[in-house]
Amino acid sequence: MSDDVLSVIPADPHWQPEHPAAERAVALVTALTGGLGADTDVEIDVDWYDDPTVVDSAQNLERVGCPSCRATIDRAWWEDLVEAHEDGFPTLDVTVPCCGAATTLDRLDYDGPCGFARFEITVWNPETDALSEEQLASVAQALGHPVRQIRAHL
Numbered sequence: 001m002s003d004d005v006l007s008v009i010p011a012d013p014h015w016q017p018e019h020p021a022a023e024r025a026v027a028l029v030t031a032l033t034g035g036l037g038a039d040t041d042v043e044i045d046v047d048w049y050d051d052p053t054v055v056d057s058a059q060n061l062e063r064v065g066c067p068s069c070r071a072t073i074d075r076a077w078w079e080d081l082v083e084a085h086e087d088g089f090p091t092l093d094v095t096v097p098c099c100g101a102a103t104t105l106d107r108l109d110y111d112g113p114c115g116f117a118r119f120e121i122t123v124w125n126p127e128t129d130a131l132s133e134e135q136l137a138s139v140a141q142a143l144g145h146p147v148r149q150i151r152a153h154l
């Protein structure tokens with residue numbers, strides 16, 4: 001049994017919404033992903049994190065690239081880092097192993113996209129593959145901040 005997961009997160013990894021805005025955004029994401037149907041497998045989780053937490057695309061992550069030298073970053077380095085910070089990253093500052101450049105984790109080149117967030121709306125088994133640009137814009141308006149979507153396969 002595998003799951004498709006669609007996460008919607010603020011574009012800024014440090015940003016958190018006020019609760020009324022969060023509730024509006026959750027209601028909208030629920031409606032847009034089929035979660036209002038009577039007979040649906042869609043499940044919505046809403047999480048608030050103290051520190052930016054990785055929103056991993058899991059099996060959809062094929063490559064992590066360096067934004068500085070463009071090399072492919074060692075997968076074990078990335079996985080160890082994520083495993084050591086399941087409760088969040090006190091800082092996103094990082095020195096990459098390929099060329100020693102100082103950058104931040106949210107600037108690495110993830111294929112497929114990963115993100116970092118202190119607020120996350122997670123949709124399990126959404127009835128849509130992805131939200132459209134227009135739908136994301138309406139969620140951003142409800143939340144009061146630009147949003148990104150991360151699609152994972154577990």
Ligand SMILES: [Zn+2]
Nearest residue numbers: 066069098099
């Ligand atoms: Zn590099």
